[in-house]
Amino acid sequence: MSDKDQKIALISGANRGIGAAVVAGLSRAGVHVLLGCRDLKAGEEVAAPLCAEGGSVTPVQLDVTDALSVAALTEKLEADYGHIDILINNAGVGLDYVPGMSAVEKMEQTLAINVVGGLRLTEAMLPLLEKSAAPRIVNVSSELASFGLRHDPSWDHHDKIMPTYAASKAAVNALTVGYAKALVDKGFKVNAICPGYTATAATNFMPDRTVDQAAVVILQMALLEDDGPTGGFFNDQGALPW
């Protein structure tokens, strides 16, 4: 349970990779973190050292494709806290390079997690976020979804072709703009971010960018002041083209 004045954040897919780094960053910023994970044991392994250093991190079971999991979590958060301040839709997959799947299978599974999953969680959490004095939603997207960058031959990733992943994150961007507009009068800040090409299981730990570097822009958007932007798409260098 958190202190009365402590901000409360929920993050999906937080048991490893970029999500786990965001949990650490939020915990060290004094936020009470609800660490969303499909496997509670994996979440507890991330939470334990952070709690030992004085943070407050509670692992919570969350599969964004499972309506029952989302409903059970919503009920628990309503009973335990009555509100949340920050939602980070981080859970995501990229299946374009997975062998043995058709393009349709890749698209269906990717949309189910990255788009419908994030939408399901957002819809469930809106009533709890509306009770916050400063609600924030951060949608973890990717610059691979940027139509603006896609046509720039000098862009670092111009040769990366991941159509189902890119399409899913373009949908995440569209939802970000829609929610930002719909919720602006309620004080929400809703932004999409790209964490950068980062060494995680999702990238076979390929580039040398660390999860702590990737977490910076997510933390920045999660902890935005009231004069911060809404409805934007950012990386740690600033605004990205849609």
Ligand SMILES: NC(=O)c1ccc[n+]([C@@H]2O[C@H](COP(=O)([O-])OP(=O)(O)OC[C@H]3O[C@@H](n4cnc5c(N)ncnc54)[C@H](OP(=O)(O)O)[C@@H]3O)[C@@H](O)[C@H]2O)c1
């Ligand atoms: N790494 C990059 O270069 C990069 C670049 C741009 C954007 N991103 C985005 O950053 C986010 C985090 O990626 P990452 O690189 O940290 O990947 P990762 O290490 O593969 O972590 C993905 C997380 O999502 C969770 N997840 C998968 N399906 C889920 C579901 N149905 N319900 C709930 N959680 C689910 C995973 O849980 P399990 O452990 O249970 O599988 C895991 O915790 C993703 O949205 C990704 O698209 C990453």
